[in-house]
Amino acid sequence: MSRTYRATAAALTLTLLTACGGAGSGGTTGTIEYWLWDSAQQPGYQKCADAFQQQNPGLRINISQYGWDSYWSKLTAGFIADAAPDVFTDHLAKFAQYVDLEVLRPLDDLAPTSDLQDSDYQPGLAELWKGKDGKRYGAPKDWDTxxxxxxxxxxxxxxxxxxxxxxxxxxxxxxxxxxxxxxxxxxxxxxxxxxxxxxxxxxxxxxxxxxxxxxxxxxxxxxxxxxxxxxxxxxxxxxxxxxxxxxxxxxxxxxxxxxxxxxxxxxxxxxxxxxxxxxxxxxxxxxxxxxxxxxxxxxxxxxxxxxxxxxxxxxxxxxxxxxxxxxxxxxxxFNGLADSVTTLSKQPENAAKWVKFLSGEQCQNLIGESGVVFPARPEATELAVAYNKNERKLDVTAFTDQVKDKTTFLFPVxxxxxxxxxxxxxxxxxxxxxxxxxxxxxxxxxxxxxxxxxxx
Incomplete structure (x- = not known):
């Protein structure tokens, strides 16, 4: 373990012990802070946020978008300074370290996300977001080849x-x-x-x-x-x-x-x-x-x-x-992104409700219809394929055939x-x-x- 890693781990552990002592589940009202890095995806997820807020009038989603490099540095600083978002877009390259540092809440332990099913997503995708303890730390949002x-x-x-x-x-x-x-x-x-x-x-x-x-x-x-x-x-x-x-x-x-x-x-x-x-x-x-x-x-x-x-x-x-x-x-x-709930969230049940919506059929279909990425759910993936064929006149089956033909391999975790x-x-x-x-x-x-x- 490197000196930087040990120092970060120590700082995060101290912060989390302090923060988790008084963390509650929140009520049915409040603002959920959500971070992502891809500006191209932000409009689609704003549509998801609008739909979620209509169904949950007391809750508001505030989306913050940062460029790739600054995103991760701001996230690390946020964990240390107790300023991390409730929910953030996670990447497999970072996931294992966040599990090690115990800054992610197991979604199995939160009521809204306790019933997520692996079979709802592209084969093998949901399993990527489980730790060594078998618990789920991310709800699949999309995939890529x-x-x-x-x-x-x-x-x-x-x-x-x-x-x-x-x-x-x-x-x-x-x-x-x-x-x-x-x-x-x-x-x-x-x-x-x-x-x-x-x-x-x-x-x-x-x-x-x-x-x-x-x-x-x-x-x-x-x-x-x-x-x-x-x-x-x-x-x-x-x-x-x-x-x-x-x-x-x-x-x-x-x-x-x-x-x-x-x-x-x-x-x-x-x-x-x-x-x-x-x-x-x-x-x-x-x-x-x-x-x-x-x-x-x-x-x-x-x-x-x-x-x-x-x-x-x-x-x-x-x-x-x-x-x-x-x-x-x-x-x-075969890589994929997921949404994770941080241990610093003061309203983890509300945060999990948002994560459940992000990985659910309605939001996934909205993202598929935008054609920016391939959503995690197979039906929503087909919407993205159709968008590219009809709107962009582009055949994207070179990406999807890899999944269909089982010629993919997992990003190393x-x-x-x-x-x-x-x-x-x-x-x-x-x-x-x-x-x-x-x-x-x-x-x-x-x-x-x-x-x-x-x-x-």
């Missing part, structure tokens, strides 16, 4: 039919048909393509594949995770709550050696080109012409469909599935998440930069396994 977004104009210029993207395959030896495609989509400053004689890998105008960095802050979710998983690799021996990391396995290291090698070939931007440890997104890379296609998450659909070129013309964006790997299957990380990220991110950055070999991740694996020993 990853797929390939592409700029149709870039494909047209290369003479590539979008249908070719439906059955691409890859392997760590020569990259398969996937690498052949991104090589052809890559164009240097003189107009020479990556699969043509005379290609200058050091002066590339458009890379075939976008990059969102080394992937150390989210287990390569929108970077290499679709490749490592389709090679048969998983982060820990079991998930959730594994006891050993697998960064020393050949399937992982061979895949990363190939993946980061794409930058050496010029087919993917270098670490410096995308802004280093704070990279620009795939959406910006397609918009500016830095890349022709790239892997990103379903939560970005609305962003991609709003992209315009320098002249203000709308870009024609398409979506294709992740490539098939050595296992004979494609893969996508482990103890000591903050310490893991602190160790993982700079080491993967070093591999991307080329200052450390992929084999150095074996040493990192040993360090991560030591964290498990401390946690036991």
């Amino acid at each position: 990853v797929a390939v977004f592409y700029d149709k104009a870039a494909l047209d210029a290369a003479g590539v039919d979008p249908a070719q993207l439906q059955n691409l395959s890859w392997n760590p030896q020569d990259g398969g048909t996937f690498e052949k495609l991104i090589a052809h989509l890559t164009v240097d400053a003189k107009g020479v393509r990556g699969d043509e004689p005379g290609f200058d890998k050091n002066n590339v105008k458009t890379h075939g594949l976008a990059s969102e960095g080394a992937g150390g802050s989210g287990w390569g979710q929108t970077q290499w995770s679709a490749f490592t998983a389709s090679a048969g690799w998983q982060v820990t021996d079991t998930n959730p709550w594994g006891t050993r990391f697998n960064l020393d396995q050949p399937a992982f290291q061979d895949t990363l050696r190939w993946y980061f090698g794409l930058a050496d070939k010029g087919f993917m931007p270098t670490y410096a080109e995308i802004g280093g440890s704070n990279p620009i997104g795939t959406d910006k890379q397609l918009q500016s012409g830095i890349a022709a296609l790239g892997i990103s998450g379903s939560w970005m659909i609305s962003t991609f469909t709003k992209l315009t070129d320098a002249a203000g013309r709308k870009l024609e964006i398409g979506v294709a599935p992740t490539p098939i790997g050595p296992t004979g299957k494609r893969a996508s990380m 482990t103890t000591n998440a903050a310490d893991i990220t602190a160790l993982l991110q700079p080491r993967l950055d070093a591999v991307y930069l080329g200052s450390k070999p992929v084999s150095s991740l074996t040493e990192l694996n040993n360090q991560l396994n030591d964290l498990f020993k401390v946690a036991q």
